[in-house]
Amino acid sequence: MDWQNDALRELAQIYGLQTTYRDAGGQRRQVSEQALLATLQALGAPLAGPDDVPDALRQSHLEQWQRCCEPVTVAWEGQPVHIELRLPANLSNSRVNCRLKIERGTTKEWTFDLAQLPPVAGTTIESVDYQVKQLPLPGKMPQGYHQCFITMPGFKCQSMIIAAPPKAYLPPDETTKRLWGVFMPLYALRSKHSWAAGDINDLEQLLRWTQGLGGNTVGTLPLLAAFLDEPFSPSPYSPASRLFWNEFYLNLNAIPELKLCQPARDLLKSQALQKEIAALHNAPLVDYRWGMAVKRQILELLARYCSGTPGREAALQSWISANPAARDYARFRATMEKQHAIWSRWPQRMYNGVLQAGNYAPSTERYHLYVQWLAHEQIDALSKQARKRGPGLYLDLPLGVHRAGYEVWRERKAFAREADCGAPPDQLNTAGQNWEFPPLHPEGIRQQGYRYYIATLRHHMQHAGILRLDHVMGLHRLFWIPRGLAARDGVYVKYRAEEFYAILALESHRHQTLLVGEDLGTVSPHVRASMDRHKIYRMHILPFEIRQIPSQGPHPPPARSLAALNTHDMPPFAAYWSQEDRRNRLGISRFLFRKGWLAAPTSNQRKVFKGCLKHLAASRARVLLVNMEDLWLETAPQNIPGTTQEYPNWRRKARRDIEEFTRLPGVLKLLQEINRLRKGRVLK
Known part of the structure; x- marks a missing residue:
């Protein structure tokens, strides 16, 4: 029935789904009802089938207006800042208490009489009148991530304020x-x-x-952690983590422990290992699994030896203290190795993110901590050399992370795990593309204050003078393929592009990193307009x-x-x-x-x-x-x-x-x- 289709389209719009889109040939494509329903379910909409759409729509409207304020607010430098409040009409003229916690530690507090503000919008939901008012934030706000807490009788809410320059670093x-x-x-x-x-x-x-x-x-492909055994996934664009490096690329000769660890030196000089190294070297194709297994033999010996060298061990422990996520990641990788299974097949407690002694081998945990420390040391030294004669390294931030990866386990609310990212059909891929990694959840990342996204940027920008943003259109929308559907049946899902751009601008200034957006293929004009407005470089590839x-x-x-x-x-x-x-x-x-x-x-x-x-x-x-x-x-x-x-x-x-x-x-x-x-x- 038409009213059901109208309700489904309205629900899709609330959740940021595009019910139609233009393909690479310029033809308008209508998204199927099945794809819309499946994508809404992947986003967490309360429905199991078409009959649930009216109730889901009613509940979504109610949740929209009962959300006092958005979890994230952008404050562009030099522009007035306000937080949009949605309140029952009987509270819309109350006095509110405001507390602004600045990132660097200071706090500002004040009260405000909402009766001074005219309503800018309103509606009635289930016999309750609501009004929208725009609460101004006073004074010039320093750049950073701040928290604003708002309380009044019967209501309290908070919003992360991203105070950012309007342009990325140049x-x-x-x-x-x-x-x-x-x-x-x-x-x-x-x-x-x-x-x-x-x-x-x-x-x-x-x-x-x-x-x-x-x-x-000098530029290269992503150097991020990868699964090089079980599971096996060497693609640099489907990493095991976007927060840690791939020890496969370590230069063993630069590791101080190698000069002192006799067992490692003996193994390295052995005829058997030298034969394996020669075979790996002479092969026309990279054998990741074998190559990593050979290199790991040496690295495990060095990891054990390091514990007996006071200066180096102290440096390692200092790095771990400054990077607490590294221990969590090391235990995750060690648990995978002991369980011989990806995390989605772990027992319930471990599946839910709780690891205990006995779930993993301590020696394996230490190995992963040690190699991440070494990778940080070597990439940091390389980036410092690179910055002597220019912007530094040109690194690449991939769009996603492997479905079995660390972040999908630890930051699962940030991902829509019942969908994959991909691309719609075009002249070269008439069936569409499924990239087989889960998309970021548009609201999940906002509810966590973009914590994970910011961490991925910092991991790269501390070393990169130029950072390529893979599939920059993903700041605006991504093509989702609900689990069980073909790539051609995907749906475009919108994101809060302004919030992404604010974070990118802020972090690029903090790290002095030039940003390049991969904007190749079919790109909406408004994407390039946004890139230009925020001074993110485009890619000009001559054959196109x-x-x-x-x-x-x-x-x-x-x-x-x-x-x-x-x-x-x-x-x-x-x-x-x-x-x-x-x-x-x-x-x-x-x-x-x-x-x-x-x-x-x-x-x-x-x-x-x-x-x-x-x-x-x-x-x-x-x-x-x-x-x-x-x-x-x-x-x-x-x-x-x-x-x-x-x-x-x-x-x-x-x-x-x-x-x-x-x-x-x-x-x-x-x-x-x-x-x-x-x-x-x-x-x-």
Whole structure:
């Protein structure tokens, strides 16, 4: 019946669901009733089927108006601030007591007569009249996260105030200095001394070499903790945690204990282990499971040895005291190993977050604490080196976390565990995409004051001079796929974008981190407008522009953008160029010739690649990122979206090792030219 559909649409709107959306082809798609009901259930709406919609709608309206104030309020610097109060009409003219607890510790208290404020809205719910009034907050508010407590007879509520600058951090020389750097996944970066894959020492070598050529940054894929045994999930975009690092990338030679721990040194020198290391090194693909098992043998010995070295043990314990979540994470990982099961299969008490002695082996807990401390030490040293010649490391914050991951267990109210994130059907993925990790719950994260989201940002920003925000559209809305439904049947769910932007702006200033939003594909205009308003850099990936090539050439990169020829989800430039249609190849070739980047129009792969890279280097884009593998015209991609067993995603090592490619005359000459163009005059 129509009234039932109307009620369902109204309930969906209250919960932030889009009942229709436009697909990649611009066609309007209607979301099915089944998908709406399933998504509402995933959000916690009180319904089991269509017949429950009227009661759920009534209850939702009632809860909306009985919520005295929103749990989060944004206070943009330089703008008036108020808290919106929803009150029964008989209380709307009361005096309220207000207490504002500033993040740094001071407190302000005052009373206010609500009779002075005119109502801005109102309604009647179940014979009770309600009014909305906007309670002003006095004075200039310092930047930070503050708590405002409001009490009156029979009512009390509180709201976290995010007092933030309206714009994200921008370097002081942002308008005069154009940066450049190189990019390579750390697992693919190999050296003569690497084991199963590249490690932090290899990344440091790449950084120093890039800085020596005049570059400012080195970028890589997420370096976050991963499940590399059971379960096995090496994808950097489905980490075991967004709050801890992956010990797979530790540089063992930089660990002080290795020089003193004789059992570890003996094991490392043993013929058996050296044979395993050689096999891992020579393999064309990264073997994460075997590589981690070999490295862990050494790390476990060092973890035990460290307890007997007073200075280092004191440093470890000091770090644990300053990072209490590390112990919780270590016990979580240790419990998984003892139980031989993911947390959703644990006994009830442990499932509910309570771990006790006996649930895990103390030696395993210590191992995970020790390796996280080492990872922090090594990444911190690397980031300090990176900041000597520019903004620092370019790190990547993935959108989600593995369903069996630490945070989904510990912060479960922050997640909608009965849904997955994904993408609707498009030309490349006609069935849609299911990324198989749970989305953040829009209200769950607000009720916890965005605690988890803030922690993930801080974990990255303390080391990153530039931070890429994966799928930046997720600040506004995410495509949810309720459990049991196909990806094509998903629903867009809205988030409080303003609150995300306030947190991003505040944290970026505190850490002096430049933000880059991954805004590729079908992006609503209002998303890019918001990015521009808050000074979050866009991504300008040339092949996306070439596909819509106008007569005068591809669109020029915006000044506030990161420019590149591709991403980790795309074919390298050589493969892209060989697959591009003749019309577009001719168009870009002629464009490069007109601009002086080619001596004559040509379809020659190497010449066009150099011309495209020089075009971006001379542009006004303030950051240029060069994919190292493009420099020797690699054709194999690192990842093919939508594939699992069909292609070895996240496993392919670079064809050339760091000792080789850093000495290639052609590579050196081209990057020197890129540096000259970046330091020179901007060419329109």
